Amino acid sequence: MCTTSDKLIENLYYMNTGTPKHSARFYNAQINGGWTCEKRFVVHASQIGLNTLPGFMMFTRTAQAFQNGDEMQYVCVFFHDDSNALVNIAQELLQVPFFHEVYCVGYSTDVANWLTLTGYQYGPRESTTICRPNYSFTRYDATAGSFVAEREANFLQNFAPKVPRVGRAIRSTIADYQRYFGWLGYDQLQELYAERFFIQTLLKGHSAPMQDFDAFIENGNQWDIVEIKQKDAAIQNGQERFGWDAHRLALYLYIMHHTSFGGCYVISEINNRTQRNHLQWLSISIEEMLQNLNWGAIMNGTLMLPKNSFDII
Numbered sequence: 001m002c003t004t005s006d007k008l009i010e011n012l013y014y015m016n017t018g019t020p021k022h023s024a025r026f027y028n029a030q031i032n033g034g035w036t037c038e039k040r041f042v043v044h045a046s047q048i049g050l051n052t053l054p055g056f057m058m059f060t061r062t063a064q065a066f067q068n069g070d071e072m073q074y075v076c077v078f079f080h081d082d083s084n085a086l087v088n089i090a091q092e093l094l095q096v097p098f099f100h101e102v103y104c105v106g107y108s109t110d111v112a113n114w115l116t117l118t119g120y121q122y123g124p125r126e127s128t129t130i131c132r133p134n135y136s137f138t139r140y141d142a143t144a145g146s147f148v149a150e151r152e153a154n155f156l157q158n159f160a161p162k163v164p165r166v167g168r169a170i171r172s173t174i175a176d177y178q179r180y181f182g183w184l185g186y187d188q189l190q191e192l193y194a195e196r197f198f199i200q201t202l203l204k205g206h207s208a209p210m211q212d213f214d215a216f217i218e219n220g221n222q223w224d225i226v227e228i229k230q231k232d233a234a235i236q237n238g239q240e241r242f243g244w245d246a247h248r249l250a251l252y253l254y255i256m257h258h259t260s261f262g263g264c265y266v267i268s269e270i271n272n273r274t275q276r277n278h279l280q281w282l283s284i285s286i287e288e289m290l291q292n293l294n295w296g297a298i299m300n301g302t303l304m305l306p307k308n309s310f311d312i313i
Contacts, residue, residue, distance in 0.1 A: 083138045243305075
């Protein structure tokens with residue numbers, strides 16, 4: 001059913017349309033570059049000789065009683081086909097007090113044998129049949145020092161059940177998705193679809209609030225945890241500036257405090273928020289960012305720093 005690029009894009013359209021979005025602006029930013037920005041960067045990083053590993057998703061653990069009073073607990077999930085490459089990263093992450101488990105999720109590339117999900121609802125009263133990727137789960141076992149096979153059901157036990165909501169607003173067409181995603185190769189489309197299905201459909205019936213970390217870059221003898229964003233520069237007092245949410249910076253600093261990871265902020269500078277055409281890649285370490293932020297001018301929870309404090313990469 002999903003054996004061609006066109007069919008994958010069509011299934012992606014229906015799958016995404018069936019899940020609610022915060023706003024039309026959020027939805028458009030996702031499909032017009034947001035989902036593919038990180039993939040573009042990984043390609044760019046390889047071209048300029050940087051070694052990368054995928055980032056991870058940090059899901060709030062909602063089903064299990066907390067072990068120590070009211071502390072929060074989170075489950076880390078990598079989406080990758082080689083868990084062995086992530087062993088050292090997983091060991092570091094489990095040094096962070098609120099990280100409970102680290103999983104690596106893979107998917108079968110034998111699309112002809114993917115399952116089907118019938119009666120998938122989208123729009124006001126519509127339903128269709130979409131592809132359901134076959135997933136495999138491994139969990140990092142600190143005693144074994146490696147990832148071990150785990151059942152999907154055991155992974156899902158981390159999250160409390162909830163009544164799933166259906167996306168009612170149809171904000172685009174399949175032709176839009178062809179324009180936004182048609183340039184991707186079949187393998188890239190397959191990966192994107194499997195990732196989005198996991199987040200938006202497999203977990204749809206579970207309470208699993210999520211933050212994500214976009215990539216790791218090898219930097220000398222350490223790994224940097226990387227935030228990747230599409231941004232157009234804001235003009236403040238005649239100076240071009242970019243922002244980053246203060247709560248995200250606090251989260252990065254907490255993880256860095258408990259691990260050997262460095263931190264990095266990468267921006268895909270775009271021409272504007274409508275066309276969202278990529279102009280250049282910009283980068284700054286979190287250490288340098290802390291020195292250049294305007295700490296006295298937080299705007300709606302966003303910290304601003306000058307564009308000229310970034311390096312072009």
